[in-house]
Amino acid sequence: MPRQAQDEVERNLELLDRQTAEAGRRLAETRGQGGPDFVQNAILGPLADKRKATIERITIAIGRSAAEPTGLDGLAACDLGLAAPGTQPSGTGQQGNDGPTAADFVDITKVAPNVRAVRRTAGASTGAFTSRCGTNERGQHNSDNDIVAPGVSNGAHHVHDYVGNKKVDFNSTNESLSAQRTTCTNGDQSAYYWPVLRDTSRRGPDANALGGGAEGNRGAILVPSTVTITYQGSPTGKVVAMPRFLRIITGDAKAFTNGTKNANAHWSCTGFENKVQLTGKYPICPRGSKVVRSFAFQSCWDGSNTDSADHRSHVAFPDARGNCAEGFKAVPRLTMRLVYKTPAAPNFAVDGFQGQQHNAITDHNDFINVMSDRLMRQAVSCINSGRRCG
Template sequence: MRRRLRGVIGATATTIAVLVIGVVVSYQPAGAGPQHGSHPGAVDQQQARAIADQVGVQGVSEFRVACSSSHRAGNDPIVFPGQTGVSHVHEFFGNRSTNASSTTTSLKAATTNCNPVADLSAYWVPTLYKNGQPVAPESVTVYYQGIHDMAQAKAPPQGLRYVVGNSKAVSPAENPSARWSCTTQSPSSPDFMNCPSGTKLETYLDFPTCWDGRNLDSANHRDHVVFWAGSCPGTHPVVLPRLELLITYPVNGGGLSLGGTVNGVNTTTAPGFTFHGDFMNAWDANELQRRMTNCINPGRKCGTDGNPA
């Protein structure tokens, strides 16, 4: 099992955030969307602190999924369902069919480039650019981790979807989820790091672990799930494994930007602190439950096969 160095954002940066918030792939350019209000904005102060408190927390139990980029397009089936080309450019991992009109049914009928193939889920993040040219990740590892109340954790239901991060952030403090680092050094930063020669750029993105137990989505694609803050609140009592993306890019140095939105217009020049990620669950239910039973609930670490290492 690969050993990982998790970058930790410094205490000063974390405090500021809490105070202020209170593979070659095909390319489809994005259009300029008329509005981007459906993207979730900054989290509240309590959630900002909960996100910051998770930085550096290792999973006690876990299983993994290894994916690669499948395609790149200006689509977002969660935020802009059915509206092809309206979103800024995203990098899609896993399910090869993901487009603006994707549903749980369509994802389950398609194929994936993930290992295991039982995971037909769609994962996506804004496309990275270096000097104006899109860069596909070198590797994408999706970790499903038990970090609290593991024995009570439940498998995410098919169709669950949510968005993490703040694509509309205008400063690093407005997006505590953004976390960039270099492959051989720590700490990390909410904005791009100028990684030295011999290293590669990487990012971690942590997803919430408390679900309301009823809704597969919500109006802002976030309120039905929250980050654990000492416990799961009564409003969100169902414990989920933490989904964590570890993405490594074959670049270092400067000249970096993201697909994003500025003043309602899609661009490829967004800063690193606008990083965000989306998830639509289309796992084979039996295989996902087997991994919960074998790995998450009993506190074991497993590989991509869902068996204890």
């Protein structure tokens, strides 16, 4: 994609998601209404018209600085693509032909070690700051995404687990987040959320709901046994404070079709994390070992913005030596570790968008920093002085 067109294309891609979400809401609200052609004439037809206009804007934006892509208008039309409520989709397991399959799982004991230790320089910041925020025992779930689709109900089209801030949804604002209580024992009001993992061999309570089974995310939600949230330092120097309300998305929920550019999935098993990390496969763990999802967020910040049009450009990963690019500052590196006792493969899968095959590579995590300035200063002091606290 031409750099000059990126912002406009990203805005229109988000609009496509909102248009589809609105059509999904109408499908749910009007179930059983109208005649045999009601869905096509009242919902899918108008949706195709809106999508066609949006796709045309994408084509024009790209054409201003490169050759216009052809054939994109063929992507405008949508169909239901779902089995009728109460029926079972075709394919393997409850996820139907939308994945995953047995080929998406690998015996971790047969994977060659692929983890390399990061080298630190003499000036590295070696401390750590931990927020203990529970495992979402309260069952805070929704299919919103306040970062990517603010103001849009079901903007994620898949269900999220939440810890930290006690009320995060499509209506959240900086003001509402800062007014909420938190599940974190140290007063950290930040919002930490990720797509749920499901036992696809069992029926979930949201089997016919948007974000859940109505959009291909079928199965019983699995609660992690532990959630570890830690902020770490830079291997090459000191870190500076994150700004309050900084928003970061790590990984790509559409990496199966977008490619691996923004993918940042890490799957492993307890006892193997320092040896093997998987990106595009789910692990089959040996007896006594549990599945682990881990995330290391971007830790270089542009020094001025708390978000960006593509929700990525204001933050970045350091280079292979641990250095931030010119103009970027090292901030505490947020890492998260989720541990699960899962059913036997291939009976578990991460929630995702339709068409992404519930592939392991689509795993991602979202974060809104709502720490008070005082708590953030404490975290930075711990990290830069080599202490471990939280």
